[in-house]
Amino acid sequence: MKAPLNRRVQVIGYAAATALGNTFGRTWEAAVAGRAGFRRLSRCAVESRSNVVGEIPDWDPAAFGYVSRKEASLWNAGFVFLTMETCRQALADAGLEMDTATGPRTACLIGSALNGTDSFRIAMGNHTRLGPLKVSPYLLPNLCANLPAGKAGMLLGFTGPIFSPQGACASGNHAIAIGARMIRDGDCDFALVGGVETCLVPEIILGFANMLATINVGPKDRAHEDPAQASRPFSVDRKGFVLAEGAGILVLAAEEAVQAHGLAPRAEVLGIGWNSDAHHFTRPNPATVVRAMRDAIDDAALAVEDVDAVNAHGTSTPTGDGVEADCLRTVFGRRLPRIPISANKSQVGHSLGASAAIEAALAIEAMRRQVVLPTVNHRPDPGLADLDVVPNAARRYPHEIVLSNSFGFGGTNCCIVFRGM
Numbered sequence: 001m002k003a004p005l006n007r008r009v010q011v012i013g014y015a016a017a018t019a020l021g022n023t024f025g026r027t028w029e030a031a032v033a034g035r036a037g038f039r040r041l042s043r044c045a046v047e048s049r050s051n052v053v054g055e056i057p058d059w060d061p062a063a064f065g066y067v068s069r070k071e072a073s074l075w076n077a078g079f080v081f082l083t084m085e086t087c088r089q090a091l092a093d094a095g096l097e098m099d100t101a102t103g104p105r106t107a108c109l110i111g112s113a114l115n116g117t118d119s120f121r122i123a124m125g126n127h128t129r130l131g132p133l134k135v136s137p138y139l140l141p142n143l144c145a146n147l148p149a150g151k152a153g154m155l156l157g158f159t160g161p162i163f164s165p166q167g168a169c170a171s172g173n174h175a176i177a178i179g180a181r182m183i184r185d186g187d188c189d190f191a192l193v194g195g196v197e198t199c200l201v202p203e204i205i206l207g208f209a210n211m212l213a214t215i216n217v218g219p220k221d222r223a224h225e226d227p228a229q230a231s232r233p234f235s236v237d238r239k240g241f242v243l244a245e246g247a248g249i250l251v252l253a254a255e256e257a258v259q260a261h262g263l264a265p266r267a268e269v270l271g272i273g274w275n276s277d278a279h280h281f282t283r284p285n286p287a288t289v290v291r292a293m294r295d296a297i298d299d300a301a302l303a304v305e306d307v308d309a310v311n312a313h314g315t316s317t318p319t320g321d322g323v324e325a326d327c328l329r330t331v332f333g334r335r336l337p338r339i340p341i342s343a344n345k346s347q348v349g350h351s352l353g354a355s356a357a358i359e360a361a362l363a364i365e366a367m368r369r370q371v372v373l374p375t376v377n378h379r380p381d382p383g384l385a386d387l388d389v390v391p392n393a394a395r396r397y398p399h400e401i402v403l404s405n406s407f408g409f410g411g412t413n414c415c416i417v418f419r420g421m
Contacts, residue, residue: 004185008255010265010421013094014194014361015086016248018348019054023089027348027358028365032394034374036228036347038242043200049216050209052223052230053200054244054349061085066155074138075151077116078198078245083148084155086247087192091156094251095263096190098157102261105189106158108149109179110196110249111171113353113408115164116143118201148196160188168408169313169350171195172248172357173274173416179252180269189257194249194357208243213282213317215240231350232377233314233343234321234389241315244349248357250364267364268419270401271300277411283319284407289327292413296403297331300417304332307339307417308399309372311363312389313407314343315350324405325384337386340397342366343375356406360416363402367420372397 017023019037020030030037041051061067061081075081087108096102119142126134141147145164153162161182167174172195179191208214215230216239217223223230231242258265273295279285297304313324329336344359351358366373371394378391404416 002186007184007186009180009183009252009269010255010258011250011267011269011364012096012253012258012263012265013090013251014249014364015089015093016246016358016361017056017059017082017086018246018358019056019244020348022056022058024361028362031347031362031373032371034376034393036231036376038227038230038349040227041200044202046202046205048206048209049218050205050214052215052217052227052242054242054246054351055200056245075142076122077119077142079112079116079196080142080148080151082198082247083110083196084152086196086249087152088156090192090249090251096251096261102190103158105160107160107179107182107188107191108152108158108162109165109175109191109193110149111165111167111175111353112145112196113168113171114197114199114204115145117204118198119143121201121203167412167414168410169352170356170406170408170412170414171353172355172360173404173406173414176250176269176357176360176416177272177274177414180272183252183254189254191252192249193252194247195354196247197352197354198245199243199352200245205243213240214243229377231316231346232379233312233316233346233375234325234381234384234387235377235379236381237379238316238318238321240317241345242349244351246348246351246354246358248354248361250357250361265421266368267421269416270419271296271302271417273299274414276413279411281410284323285411286323286327289323289407289413290330292415293327293331293403293405296415296417302401302417305335307401307403309402310339310341311359311402311404312341312343313405314345314375316345325387337388340372340388340390340395342373342390344373346376356404360404360418363404364418364420367399367402370398371395
């Protein structure tokens, strides 16, 4: 194999669809205004108090010119069109055109925790009600993790490597990390990286509810009358995360390619720290979480004193937030109270494999605009009083370096350091 090129990797664009808005622009506008995008479930019906979710508003793939009635019928896994459209928007945002020069040098790595679960559910219903011949021959393609990236390539014209990093709730950061390494080493010049999740189906909602991971919105909970208050990371009354659908995709590029094509960099992927817990399938291991953060900072050739802000994993679970806070104390020591910590899941919920990429895009945009986004719905927890979680309102804050954390089921950790440009 050839020696790696050791190229610098820059972020030149991004797109997202979240509970706050069906585009990144709408998502950002709502996020900086301090809004949260949660409501009672409308995608389907479930008998559960865990029925406050994050749905993408005004999302209608049938309105896209490339989705015919036949296409909509064949591709019934929601993450397919969600990936295609978010990739299209990300390339447009970056100003990168696919042609005979750029297309073969563009990769697409889109992670997902649950893939085409919704398509499988439709197939099971057809099999049960109508018989075996009514199971779609397109079922297996709809379940394939790499298929959305493949369909995006057919739409947009890139022919570089495509695959789906599977790192549960850290999938989006894994995609960014692998794509950055590929560009650094010379395997490609550009990469569409991120995650997508369409998880709002009854069995998934009930599964999370029955494992006590998502919030149970009982009549005495403050979110009962106001669902927007359901996700409250680092708050004294946090009770579980809010399950959300969503997509986040970043466009990465080699520094030389950015210059050659007259593109504009927004951030640099400066450092990556990734490992696994070997501990428990849901409870994090503080030792390896700390090591992932430290490795990311070390890979960036920085000291902990150089980190200006943190984008927390911050799911709004009692244990998860507490462990992350302890790990941040270990990494940053006495500096921690002076480091703003944003928990975007307080506004967009937890979109599993898409969450890290959505949060990375928000963190980069916050650096560009020199603000830190809020952790909304916050009520102080005396045990976390040393954390500055930017409670309830965005804040003007000049900063250049942000650490973005992501941890997933199975004990998978991936932390990334970005430098604003």
